[in-house]
Amino acid sequence: MEPSIIITIAGVAALMIIGYLILDTDKKPTSKRLNVVAGGTKAKRSIFSFMKVEDGGGRRKFIEDSLDDLEKNKKTRSKKVKSLSSKLIQANWKASSQQFIIISCVIGLLVGGVPLILGLKPLIALGIGFAVGFGLPRFILNFSIARRQKKFTAHFADSMDIIVRGVRTGLPLGDCLKIIAHESPEPIKGEFQRLIETESVGVPLETCIERMYGRMPLSEVNFFGTVLSIQRTTGGNLGESLDNLSKVLRGRKLLREKIKALAQEAKMSAMIIGALPIIVMGLVTMTTPDYMMPLYTEPMGQRNLIIGAVMMILGIIIMRKMINFKF
Numbered sequence: 001m002e003p004s005i006i007i008t009i010a011g012v013a014a015l016m017i018i019g020y021l022i023l024d025t026d027k028k029p030t031s032k033r034l035n036v037v038a039g040g041t042k043a044k045r046s047i048f049s050f051m052k053v054e055d056g057g058g059r060r061k062f063i064e065d066s067l068d069d070l071e072k073n074k075k076t077r078s079k080k081v082k083s084l085s086s087k088l089i090q091a092n093w094k095a096s097s098q099q100f101i102i103i104s105c106v107i108g109l110l111v112g113g114v115p116l117i118l119g120l121k122p123l124i125a126l127g128i129g130f131a132v133g134f135g136l137p138r139f140i141l142n143f144s145i146a147r148r149q150k151k152f153t154a155h156f157a158d159s160m161d162i163i164v165r166g167v168r169t170g171l172p173l174g175d176c177l178k179i180i181a182h183e184s185p186e187p188i189k190g191e192f193q194r195l196i197e198t199e200s201v202g203v204p205l206e207t208c209i210e211r212m213y214g215r216m217p218l219s220e221v222n223f224f225g226t227v228l229s230i231q232r233t234t235g236g237n238l239g240e241s242l243d244n245l246s247k248v249l250r251g252r253k254l255l256r257e258k259i260k261a262l263a264q265e266a267k268m269s270a271m272i273i274g275a276l277p278i279i280v281m282g283l284v285t286m287t288t289p290d291y292m293m294p295l296y297t298e299p300m301g302q303r304n305l306i307i308g309a310v311m312m313i314l315g316i317i318i319m320r321k322m323i324n325f326k327f
Helices: 003-023 057-080 084-090 097-117 122-168 173-183 188-200 205-215 219-234 238-287 289-297 299-323
Strands: none
Touching: 084 097, 084 122, 084 205, 097 122, 122 173, 122 188, 122 219, 122 238, 122 299, 173 188, 188 205, 205 219, 219 238, 238 289, 238 299, 289 299
16 A cells, blocks of 8 residues: 555544544533532543633523522521511611510500590500500601611712722722721711621621621612622622622612602602591591581491591502502
């Protein structure tokens, strides 16, 4: 056989062997990444596998898995923040849950005792005392939480801008957080001071932000923790990520204010509809008390008064649900 033919056959065979080793064809054509088998051992790899281009969707898949885990943690945390002790922490009140319950019981006894002394039936006096003792302290607590959260969201986007400018100028993240803790208004100042104090004793930053979310259960804080968690695990430009977060927060704030402006007419209508029967009843009682007295003294009048009050409360709750937008 001619030497040139032998050399050609040998070259073709060598190219086939090299191509086989590089391609490393497997029974599953989609398995381009390392497959981990049972027992912790890695799947068989080609000696030329270092020449392969890694799957570009690996990082995307890792980020999606991280977001799924964060979503599960958020659902778990949302159940914890609804307890009474958590709400007292969110309102920044120093009272414990036991003290709050005792104060509520005292208010209920005082409010229910006055109508009982004035001659009202015990069952009605008990209902008034329970409604006021159970509802009024919790209404004040929720109002305090909402006011504190409103102040927090009003300046949280500015805090993100401080971190963005600091990171872009070369400052570490910890120094940027300290600037926020010293320069920002309350309640952002206090929350970031607690975060820095907790981190200074060795607690991971993710855990610190999770505790901040327990004290301030807002979507903005959850977004902030998500961005930092993904950046620490997968890498990336922290300044750009927080800059995008700042723009999102400002857009949410603008949308929230726009919704409030559009819903203000409906809120005023609901307030007038809810207050008008009470105002009319009070005015008629002041002008012609003899006409309204059977409503307060007769059993049928008291029964109708209770039914009317329950229907008014249900109507106010329904109107509030219709105009109270959550996003």
